[in-house]
Amino acid sequence: MIRLEPRRQHSQAMVYLSPVLAIIMTLVVGGIIFAFMGKNPFDALYTFFILPINNSYGISELLVKATPLVIIAIGLAMGFRANVWNIGAEGQLTMGAIFGGGLALYFYDSTSVFLLPAMMVLGAIGGAFWGAIPALLRTRFNANEILTSLMLTYVATLFLSFLVHGPWRNPEGFNFPESRPFPDAGLLPMIFDGTRVHLGTAIAVFVVLAGWLLLSKSVIGFQLRVVGKAPQAARHVGFRQKRMVWFTLLLSGGLSGLAGLFEVAGPIGQLQSSISPGYGFTAIIVAFLGRLHPVGILFGGLIMALTYLGGELAQMTLQLPNAVTGLFQGILLFFLLACDVLTKYRVRFGSIAAKGRTA
């Protein structure tokens, strides 16, 4: 029999090393899988992880792809630290896109410099509003926010679908389900010419810094950590858990909404029925990959984005199926969790279990 025994003390170094270890093991196992598929493993790994970023354009696309993941994951991590499980970032992202994008559609011939900032504010409000519903349900009725936030995701995506099929459909678009293109004043400026790196990417870096300051230097950051690690102690010293629920859901909702606005005002440029390939869900993985730490999340977001880009190139140049992308992400998460378990627990063979099995 094998059993897990909690370690009294776990190595702080291993907490930060385990993602690195997980990545290395993913590469090794990935290479073996490629070999079985009849591809040269080194070629395949090169195509997957180096080729996408061996030129400046590739790096710019990596940043574009990582932007929403990082922004959302920072917000989610705050909640996860305080045991507030917002699984509905995808819906909050969608509501942010609807609120902010709606403004651009209302002023579709505007040239005002205030349009874009107003869209960002509304995007954040839209996401926060969608995060406020699970917060209210949790604090008022003790409804589990995992379920409510997840279910509200479907409401939000169907609401967007309704809007672009109906009232917000482009009147010059032959009845196809998409809105008018946003006016230039409602589009994010590009940071580098000839790329799609937009203002949102710069703001993502700012969000990382702000998240780090909030978590490590502020009173509320301290409360978040205590509420998560020792809820009873937190109650004892008078930290109000309800306030934590509200704070983290509004924050993560607002950031998700902002990320959604950046997608529609950045690379997409209009509202359409699908605006996100599941960034809100992928960001959950990114948050854990980054150890719920803002700087870790920055790297986690880049790595996750890289697996998408690599997956596309692997299909294009090596004729590998799209499933390889999912496979890689799955292996990575598996090894990460395995490393975490082994950091926190010790594996014991035999002993108690063997004694118990006398019959």
Add this chain to the structure above:
Amino acid sequence: MNASFVKRTLAAVAAVGALASGMGAAHAEDAKVGFVYVGPIGDHGWSYRHDIGRQAIEKEFGDAVSTSYVESVPEGADAERVIRQMAQTGHNLIFTTSFGFMNPTEKVAKQFPNVKFEHATGYKRADNISTYAARFYEGRYVAGVIAGKMTKSNIIGYVGSFPIPEVVRGINSFMRGAWSVNPDVKVKIVWANTWYDPGKEGDAAKALIDQGADIMVQHTDSPAPLQVAENRGVLGIGQASDMIKFAPKAQLTAIVDHWDEYYVARTKAVMDGTWESTDTWGGIASGMVDMAPYTNMPDDVKALAEETEAKIASGEIHPFGGPIYDQAGELRVKEGEDAPDEMLLGMDWYVKGIDAELPK
């Protein structure tokens, strides 16, 4: 011009092909052809059929061309990157095979004037962007005739994807076909809000059969609704590809997308340097829309189906021949006239007799 264009191109290709095979095709310019798919190539529907078309190119030209594809590309910010990567990696002909790829295709095409783009089911063209689609509604009319004859409950179950003109047109055409042989037929429609999600599609089919539908029609891409029909002992119409192996006892026929000749012709045009921006909308006559073998029906229904198919091909029957009234009773197409293509392309209304409201 659409159908005749395809025919002309095909004839030209056949002629050039004959010549080229005689000469060894040594002078032909090599082509690198890329495909962007919205679903997995294993969907046995839409993307699968496009991939069959890609394989036809490889078969036709062998080593003279290389092809590649990226599957399951989301219709959002990612599409533009995938298309641009294809253009950057030396592809000189790129097929983007979903409506949602229209604006990304346009953006990338502006930056790569020497690369030829072909966008399926959209309406934005440029010097280096062609559009193409198939008149699937013609096949749906034939399917409607069969369903009208075969139904006992007079209730058709219809799984729709999104209420876009393509799908609305299909429902209208199907029902006009059904009413031409059985005026009592009613249709029940469930919107799955997805092109490919076997779980959702199957659930929609179950709900429809529970409401008395004994013919299952779908405008989504997986074989799930047809499989449900098979399990529940009712009949159904396949979508995009011949799905008979998923429903040997249930499939009456399938409306098959047939891109092979078009893809081969367009690749040939790029190799010869004769590629031009065009708009193609081919139907049964051009071969772009194919009917899978008529099965699980008596001989007289089969004969009627074959006759209808032939009459649509010859132009004797137009699925949208007047008079056509919409649900509000307004006359949309006059007697003796056919609905013009512009009306069909933007169709966002049901014909009179359909007892459902179009989601707005």
